Amino acid sequence: xxxxxVVIVGAGHAGGSAAxxxxxxxxxxxxxxxxxxxxxxxxxxxxxxxxxKGEADxxxxxxxxLEFYAEHGxxxxxxxxxxxxxxxxxxxxxxDGQTVPYDVLILATGARARKLPIPGADLAGVLELRTAAxxxxxxxxxxxxxxxxxxxxxxxxxxxxxxxRALGAEVVVVEREPRVLARVACETLSTFFQDYHRxxxxxxxxxxxxxxxxxxxxxxxxxxxxxGRLIACDAALVGVGATPNDxxxxxxxxxxxxxxxxxxxxxxxxxxxxxxxxxAHRPLPLYDRMFRLESVPNALEQAKQAAAAIAGRPAPxxxxxxxxxxxxxxxxxIAGIPFEADQVIVRGDPAEARFAVFxxxxxxxxxxEAVNAPPEFMAGKMLIAQRKAVAPEKLRDMxxxxxxxxx
Amino acid sequence: xxxxxxxxxxxxxxxxxxxxxxxxxxxxxxNNIPGIDADCGGACACATCHVYVDQAWRxxxxxxxxxxxxxxxxxxxxxxxxxxxxxxxVGEDLDGLxxxxxESQH
Ligand SMILES: Cc1cc2nc3c(=O)[nH]c(=O)nc-3n(C[C@H](O)[C@H](O)[C@H](O)COP(=O)(O)OP(=O)(O)OC[C@H]3O[C@@H](n4cnc5c(N)ncnc54)[C@H](O)[C@@H]3O)c2cc1C
Ligand code: FES
Numbered sequence: 001x002x003x004x005x006v007v008i009v010g011a012g013h014a015g016g017s018a019a020x021x022x023x024x025x026x027x028x029x030x031x032x033x034x035x036x037x038x039x040x041x042x043x044x045x046x047x048x049x050x051x052x053k054g055e056a057d058x059x060x061x062x063x064x065x066l067e068f069y070a071e072h073g074x075x076x077x078x079x080x081x082x083x084x085x086x087x088x089x090x091x092x093x094x095x096d097g098q099t100v101p102y103d104v105l106i107l108a109t110g111a112r113a114r115k116l117p118i119p120g121a122d123l124a125g126v127l128e129l130r131t132a133a134x135x136x137x138x139x140x141x142x143x144x145x146x147x148x149x150x151x152x153x154x155x156x157x158x159x160x161x162x163x164x165r166a167l168g169a170e171v172v173v174v175e176r177e178p179r180v181l182a183r184v185a186c187e188t189l190s191t192f193f194q195d196y197h198r199x200x201x202x203x204x205x206x207x208x209x210x211x212x213x214x215x216x217x218x219x220x221x222x223x224x225x226x227x228g229r230l231i232a233c234d235a236a237l238v239g240v241g242a243t244p245n246d247x248x249x250x251x252x253x254x255x256x257x258x259x260x261x262x263x264x265x266x267x268x269x270x271x272x273x274x275x276x277x278x279x280a281h282r283p284l285p286l287y288d289r290m291f292r293l294e295s296v297p298n299a300l301e302q303a304k305q306a307a308a309a310i311a312g313r314p315a316p317x318x319x320x321x322x323x324x325x326x327x328x329x330x331x332x333x334i335a336g337i338p339f340e341a342d343q344v345i346v347r348g349d350p351a352e353a354r355f356a357v358f359x360x361x362x363x364x365x366x367x368x369e370a371v372n373a374p375p376e377f378m379a380g381k382m383l384i385a386q387r388k389a390v391a392p393e394k395l396r397d398m399x400x401x402x403x404x405x406x407x
Numbered sequence: 408x409x410x411x412x413x414x415x416x417x418x419x420x421x422x423x424x425x426x427x428x429x430x431x432x433x434x435x436x437x438n439n440i441p442g443i444d445a446d447c448g449g450a451c452a453c454a455t456c457h458v459y460v461d462q463a464w465r466x467x468x469x470x471x472x473x474x475x476x477x478x479x480x481x482x483x484x485x486x487x488x489x490x491x492x493x494x495x496x497v498g499e500d501l502d503g504l505x506x507x508x509x510e511s512q513h
Binding site: 020024043045046049060062063064065068072296297300317319324326331333372374375378379382402403 | 429433436437439441444446447448449450451452453454474477478480481513
């Protein structure tokens, strides 16, 4: 088994972690890690947070130091793009024409920032935030007195807004929906974050469409809204979601459904091919459904699943999906997903910037969104995994500790 | 540089040089020392970087913030000398530090 050759396409959080887990699990065969970016696998979360604010250096972004790969017998090929997979011959072809044979292939190609198909999208100063190179460009564009327009009030947009304010930039967030975080969080949380940002000088344009980016001499000078108004700015960050890089898989005839379809081991219908991380459409055992997640814990969990299956180890226990976000002095931690929730319970007081929102279906906890409330997050995450019955009145009652609720 | 010794739950010792400015967690992860998962990369959001600080070093490593305390409160097998290693910054004064890892981080 261990003499198989594993090829990983995509040297991001999932791909880099899968390589490391394979070795940790005792896999001794050759590993080839193919990545389009010029630098070894790194963490993206700080790109909109600590790194953007200048609180973390580039070294601290790297998952592992460069030497790690050679020391562990991994063939790390940077600036290398895979363009096709020949499943019959088990070969990956790179953009420069080289071919890389595999016994086992792991697709870890992640997702890319969605673009806005509107006039002016190619002006200088119209930015996105997915890679370290994108983050460099954004950092250069924000500073005291600079005006940043953020298109899209999702996590990446709001984190960039908070970091922009911390660096002294003026920030306007333009959101198509009537509230920020509309697709990913409940209304209580949206309202809380909007107020918190407003109190720190961020201006919101909600329910607002973007017509075009206006430029002068090839550089952006403003964002034209659907109602005709122009938001003057020095740079615009487009943060309107991500699209999975599943074209390689699709072209190779693998089933895709907004991401590459995989099973509990992160394996596709082709027994030689796995898909992990942001690119995978995967089963969520706790919720009896298929879903595509975009988070580090998801990338790590699936990297473990694939590595365990390849190394012949027992599969890791299924995890509760979770996520975090840092904005100003707020730590948001979310566990679970509120599919089909029929009851929402708020514990604590949003006005004190320390509270949690629980989503239940009957007496089963499906998800918790916790702001500066680690006990609520930690206990909630456990309760979700255990699928135990929870008493709603205890959740609501701050005099009952979360330890007690979870007991 | 500060020499830090990480002791796995099974007793395996790893002594490595860690650059001041990094966290004790980063010192382990960058050297591929198993036993510290650090899923959130140091954001104090996951509690999978739990370590036991050797008694002799408890003063020098300081005390946990309220946020760290409440994360630790829900980790497994917590002891009075438990810390989240991403919250301990390495300085020359931690040269010689010894930390032990719990049986599991999940
Ligand atoms: C700004 C930002 C902030 C975030 N904050 C958080 C957070 O706070 N918490 C959290 O949990 N998650 C966060 N995320 C999400 C998290 O970073 C992703 O879920 C994670 O990176 C997914 O890992 P991945 O390996 O699947 O994809 P990626 O990390 O995107 O890696 C995919 C890699 O594959 C490469 N690639 C693609 N196609 C090819 C090809 N054909 N050939 C070769 N290489 C290819 C890409 O260049 C890329 O390097 C954030 C993301 C961003 C962008
Ligand atoms: S690394 Fe996540 S809490 Fe320390």
